[in-house]
Amino acid sequence: MILVTGGLGMIGAHTAAALADLGEEVVITAHRRSDVPSFLAGRVRVETLDVADRDAFLALGDRYDIGVIVHLAGSMPEPDPIPYFRRDSEALFTALDAARTWGVNRFAVADSISSYEGRDERPWAEDLALPLAVPPHPIAAFKKAVEPLTLFALAGSGVRPVLLRIGSTWGPLMDPESPFNPVPSTVSAALRGERPRPLPAGAGDFCYAPDSGRAIALLMTATSLAHTAYNVSGGVPFTARQLVDALNAALPGSGIAVDPAEATAEAAPYLDITRLRTETGFEPAFDLPGAVAHYVEWRRENPR
Template sequence: MILLIGGLGFIGSHVTRALVDLGRPCVLAQRRTGGVPDLLAGEIGGPVSVEQADVTDLKSLLAVGERHEITSIVYLAGAFGTDPADPVGGVRAGVDGLVNLFEAAVEWGVPRVGLASTIGVYDVTGDGPLREDMPLPMTAGHPIPAAKKVGELIGDHIGGAAGLEVLHYRIGAVWGPLGRPASRFFAVPQLVHRAVRGTVPALSGPGPAGAAPAGPAAYADDGMDTIYVKDCGRAIALLHTAERLGHRTYNVSGGRATTYREFATAITGVIPDAEIDLREGRDPNGLGRDVHLDISRLRQDTGYRHAYDTEAAVRDYVDWLRAGHER
């Protein structure tokens, strides 16, 4: 079985769904028991098992391997050390959990372990797509990519020493079912939710008093590399079911920059009377260029192709929200 840490979360639920669709049984290890997303509800007790385990508790993690034969591990935990109230404790717990994961992999004889990273590790300048073989600076402008860089270094070091095939998936801006209605990094979720419900604050200014921050302003000509979460889940599933892989680091994203104007066109194509709040031009404080990831490795090694273009993704997400789902 494929073990997913965070398998009931936003991306993890879609990775699990994709693995089940590929005929691979999964076990989901969660620190706390909670609700099961609708897209997995019919699979629990069948091809999907749920176990309560905490990666920071090695004993509870190893117990999962006593009940299931683990053949691969997908680690989708969030970035560690990002809590300003306890940065030291957060880093300690995050590193302990990662080391425990590798200890379990060695004990179980698991050959392949995958760690979620982020597009944010590419803190680089220059034109053209961002490739996995580009050198990365040791510094980072935000705690999340800083933590992910640390995780990649630990994974490469332990993987090489222990003979494990450790994968790093550098994920772009993900959006879609089960995701947060508002992101502080990009405005696509806000645009869709606002179009469907009219409840998310406008992006061109502050929201009502006491409301959550509106998030980043959306400039019509600014583009970003996004990936619909169903495509993201399938890409990661393919990386864990491929017989052979030629690399250890893979970009997982759309492979192109999509502008907010393109998203607005897709949204009004589904909801003609939608109010799309865009500013004209580009963000004067932005990069002045669009950034996207090169996903050639992913395509060549797994045969991955997008199932959702921008319009299809917007339509699917609108249908999901209109069906009564809050996220």
């Protein structure tokens, strides 16, 4: 059985669904959310608990034969990042403790594309040394710290660590007003009948959540893995104009535009997913227009 922490979050839910698609038995933890999305309902077991609660978490091992842990649970930081770092560190340490106690085969944990910030190369590949740079956000800072903590904690334990360097992911279940991606708030405004704010000129490598979940599921179920760190993303950069065109095609008459006041963006960073492709056969199921169209239809029926 595979345990996915944070399994009702955006990436967690899509990972759990993809694992179920592959025929795996899945149990997920949920803490702040209780609404199970339609694409996951009845397909996984749901345990309501705080991952930082060590006793409650370790008790899962009495009820389930867990062989793989995918640690995706996380919280949102306050203005002071210390409580956030403490809270999510406790959750990480509890999950690592469980991995060693249960003797699982693999322990996967989420890092971020932001860990490469400061590298001038394009694209960013896993063999690049992570630069000593101030991350752009507390979440990015914590996720960058997760890698050495996980590697050291699992060294000599027999548990295989898998570091997931996840690109900017969006899609069903994302906060509709998220500051991390312009698509959900733009779609929200259009569906309310409002004129959306112009989009920033920056481009990117946004991975659609169903594709991110499937990539993680393939890594968790691969017979063997040759590496420890894997980029998880679409692997294809796009321009702001391409994003705007996709949004206007899915939302006719919305008049979405690129902010003319913004300077033309530099070459966007994006992730090289050759390693992921080679070892799992992963290919994104959604291109940018397809992802936007799918998301708009989802949001017509769902609040997030």
